[in-house]
Amino acid sequence: MMLRFDRMVATGFAALDSGIGDTCLKIVNGDTHIFSFTGVNGGIASWKLVEGAGPLAADQQLYDVAISQQVGRSAVSRTFGDQTHLILDVDNALGLVSYDLSASGTIGDLHETDGLTGGGDISAAAQVSSELNDLLVLSHSDTGRLGTYRVDDFGNLAVVGTVSGHADVLQTLQSGADQFVIAANTTSSEITTYRVHHTFGKLAKIEANSAFETLGINAPTAVEVVQAYGKSWVVVASAGSSSLSVMKLGTDGRLTPTDHVLDSLHTRFESVQDLAVLEVEGRVFVIAGGGDDGVTLFTMTQDGQLIYLNSFADTLASGLQNVQTLSVAHIGQELQIFAASQHDAGLTQLNVSLAGLGVVQKGSGTLTGTSGGDMLRGGIFETALNGGAGDDILITGTRSTTMTGGSGADIFVLRQGSGHTIITDFEAGTDTLDLSDFFLLRTPSQLEFTSTAQGAQIWYRDEGVEITSDGNGPLTSADIFGTGFEGPDHVPVIIETGPDANAAPGVQGRVSLDSSAANPALAGAELRFTPNSGSTITVQANALGEFDLEMPDGIFSGELEIVKSYDIDSYKVSSLDALQILRIAVGLDPTFGPATPENLIAADLNQDGIVSSMDALIVLRNAVGLPTEYPARWVFLDAETDLSAIFETNVRYVSGTQVTVTDGEFATEMTSILLGNIELI
Structure with missing residues (x-):
């Protein structure tokens, strides 16, 4: 699949062709339109896309004199009820400023809503639609807050709530049963996710969402989202690091990095400014451009890795000097890519043929x-x-x-x-x-x-x-x-997993595990399944204990091992545990009576097979928060394991269990023991 230059597209009016800062796509009456926006003393141009040809001019609109000196170069298209709005970023505005869009793609009247909480200087906007709510999320530059507004069929806004935060880019994406808002701050290089409340529409920030910080993202300029391969994906372009990052959005709202690539001498996304992502017939395409005078094309695998296809470098005819904005549309048997430059007037139209696109397996x-x-x-x-x-x-x-x-x-x-x-x-x-x-x-x-x-x-x-x-x-x-x-x-994606990541309280004793349901005992745990004659599959459970082994259909038997760290805030390992272990070490029963095999397994924290005073010391260090070579952690045993041979000087056992995975799912019973917690709280 090759990027091919088709043509330059322009209106012939400098106010509409020079300084294009943003583009957006909208399907209007069954036809795909692209809209381009210029800044101060500029306006909007509308084009209808046609397969195998250049776009057809649909309409033009110079900005009204009331906003022409205050309008920014960014815009978004949003539909409320039956009316589509082209929302503008207007400095010093009190409400939301937009132009109506007709059913034929022509640009209608200018509107400004009543005053917004935080004012109308909008740096980013996103729409969240559900059966109960049609919501608009706005980033208010003047107040540093994200406001959520309920929108009626006439475009009237009613504030739902606000949270602290600034975003230069906002996107919405569903994962599981929930809708999430992804916010990117270019200045602070922060990527933040918020859960949207099902009923009220308020935003709740997702905490402990820092796995992506290992990527080295610097100055994110664009964020695109896509649902593909049965998962929800977030792709981030960052100008400061000249990078593209792919992350999987979990049902708990956390972002898990899957790939991170840097511009090289062979690619064209240095100082990347914009990004376009599109799923077509089961295949995901990613297009990026910036200060490298060209455009780069990738496809994305089922694992969230970017496969480089090719790049198109600017020519004297193509107008791609310092790409500012990108949009991509699926028209017939081709991808039509439109780019605007910081230096060249008009839109550059590139093409990728999709003829003969095959399957993904x-x-x-x-x-x-x-x-x-x-x-x-x-x-x-x-x-x-x-x-x-x-x-x-x-x-x-x-x-x-x-x-x-x-x-x-x-x-x-x-x-x-x-x-x-x-x-x-x-x-x-x-x-x-x-x-x-x-x-x-x-x-x-x-x-x-x-x-x-x-x-x-x-x-x-x-x-x-x-x-x-x-x-x-x-x-x-x-x-x-x-x-x-x-x-x-x-760049290798390094994610802290297992005993040192996502510690959470667990469930002591017998637990039932089901791959198709939530499992409270597994919150934050790492699961390692090694099928007979196969390689190990490692996945991380989310905050609800949900996980997906991503196994192919069929029946596979193998060994399941679970690794889970200790949440120090649960206070389950205490100095009393250390005292009880010391009593066992010197030949006494714990104060609660004879120790069971489960008590002895919990007491042998260094897992050397003997309950000793050293275990008591290690548990005491864990209890008071001092560093130790043997941190408290959970072990999971087969629930039917015979523990009758375990005693104080012979604490020998095998963790894990044999399971049979059928068409990707399994259920089993295990015994969960927190090493160091002999009191079994």
């Missing part, structure tokens, strides 16, 4: 694509991927993968930790080998490369790939990589 065994351009990803078992005809993207799983691209320009993507990989038909000069997931790999010179009679063998650290050329002859490094790697630099 993930799994183990043998996956076979179609005659179109497919995206196939291996699973947790050994996999054979057969792309067939078309420009395919083949991605290794977590076990050995054999990949056959077939005809077309194929991209073979190797993921870190995927095991030995075989490529059977690499076509030099046409196919691409993507190794961007490998840690600290930046140039082909870092690889151990060996040409063979049939192709090549490549090793990087412990990762190996055996390549056979489509002509069954030798391949050189230049045949595969040209002058070097293309695409952005991928």
